[in-house]
Amino acid sequence: MKQNNVGVKIILVVLCALISVGCMTRTTTGGSKPKVDKDKALELHIQLAEGYIQNNNRESARHHLRRAFDIDRNSVEATAVMARLYEMEGELELAEEHYLRALRRDKGLTETRNDFGGFLFRASRYEEALEQFEIAAADLDYDLRAEVLVNVGRAAAKIGNTDRAESAFKHANTLNRKLPEALIELADLSFQKRDYAAAKAYLDQYLSASRPTARSLLLGIRIERLFGNKDKEASYVLALRNMFPYSREHLEYKQYFE
Numbered sequence: 001m002k003q004n005n006v007g008v009k010i011i012l013v014v015l016c017a018l019i020s021v022g023c024m025t026r027t028t029t030g031g032s033k034p035k036v037d038k039d040k041a042l043e044l045h046i047q048l049a050e051g052y053i054q055n056n057n058r059e060s061a062r063h064h065l066r067r068a069f070d071i072d073r074n075s076v077e078a079t080a081v082m083a084r085l086y087e088m089e090g091e092l093e094l095a096e097e098h099y100l101r102a103l104r105r106d107k108g109l110t111e112t113r114n115d116f117g118g119f120l121f122r123a124s125r126y127e128e129a130l131e132q133f134e135i136a137a138a139d140l141d142y143d144l145r146a147e148v149l150v151n152v153g154r155a156a157a158k159i160g161n162t163d164r165a166e167s168a169f170k171h172a173n174t175l176n177r178k179l180p181e182a183l184i185e186l187a188d189l190s191f192q193k194r195d196y197a198a199a200k201a202y203l204d205q206y207l208s209a210s211r212p213t214a215r216s217l218l219l220g221i222r223i224e225r226l227f228g229n230k231d232k233e234a235s236y237v238l239a240l241r242n243m244f245p246y247s248r249e250h251l252e253y254k255q256y257f258e
Contacts, residue, residue, distance in 0.1 A: 042071045042078075049081050053088060061085050076105045080112040087119055095119060110139040114148050121155055130155035137168075146175035150182050157189075165189065180210035187219060196226055212239060214247035221253060 045068040052061035062085060068078040083098035099116040102109060117132035133152040137145060153168035166189055172182040187202035200223050206216060217240040224233035240250050 038071050042068055042075060045071070046075070046077050046081055049078070049085070053081065053084055056088075058085065058088060074105075076102050076109065079105070080109060080115070083112070083119075084115060092123070108139075110136050110142045110148075111144075114144075114151065117151060117155070121151070121158075126155050126158040130159065130161075146172040146179050146182065149175070150179070150185065153182075153185055157185075162189070178205075178209045180206055183209065184213075184216055184219075187216075191219060191223065196223060199223055200227070212243065214240060214244035214249035217244070218249040218253055221257065225257075 045064040049061045049064040049068065052058075052064065061081075065078055065082050065085065068075055072078070079098050080102040083095050083102060086092075086095035086098060096116075096119065099112065099119060102112050103116065113132050114136040117129045117136060120126075120129035120132060130152065133148060133155055136142065137148045137152050139145065142148065149168045149172035153165040153172065156162075156164035156168060165185075169182050169185045169189065172179055173186060176182065183202050183206035187199050187206055190196075190199035190202060199219070203216060203220055203223060207220075210216075212220075217236050220236040221233055221240065224230075224236060237253070240247075240253060244250050
């Protein structure tokens with residue numbers, strides 16, 4: 001999960017301090033000349049680059065990646081982060097090249113494989129994305145496995161594999177009952193299947209775990225209209241109008257529901 005900007009800034013400050021101070025060791029000959037701990041410096045430069053990418057600071061991210069490659073030109077971790085930087089900059093061919101290079105060198109980079117799946121998904125290469133997400137989701141020890149399963153479900157849905165999408169969303173919900181991304185997908189999918197009671201239950205869970213979105217509010221309008229709950233429907237309409245007046249969902253409501 002992404003950290004908030006304040007948290008990222010604090011981490012960057014701490015890591016910068018560690019780069020300048022904590023990566024030095026004394027020589028074993030008793031002299032006072034400091035010796036750089038290259039492995040630690042490499043790790044910290046990569047962490048700094050990741051933090052700067054989260055903060056959309058491309059220049060600083062590139063600086064630390066250059067420093068990382070100065071230490072180890074073949075660093076798999078730095079290569080994976082460089083792929084994300086290239087994608088941010090719109091250099092899509094270079095981004096894909098670096099994703100593939102990192103994964104060829106270390107097939108166990110689950111986070112990078114998930115990132116690569118996201119890259120392919122955003123390029124509308126859904127079958128390829130699903131393949132990468134499925135491999136990532138097979139890592140039972142990955143801390144964010146539930147989030148990867150949501151990605152599996154979304155990619156499967158894009159290629160019309162509704163059964164796989166539903167099973168992936170339910171699996172994600174089993175692993176994390178409060179994961180908003182799984183709950184909204186299950187609510188939407190249940191609505192499409194005309195299981196309106198399940199759709200309402202999932203949507204209520206979603207709204208108790210996350211802030212409303214234009215998508216969730218429009219879905220709520222549709223559900224409450226079917227159940228004849230005019231007061232609840234009106235509250236969703238008011239929230240959609242006030243919070244997301246220029247959204248596609250508000251326009252859809254005005255065109256088809258008013």
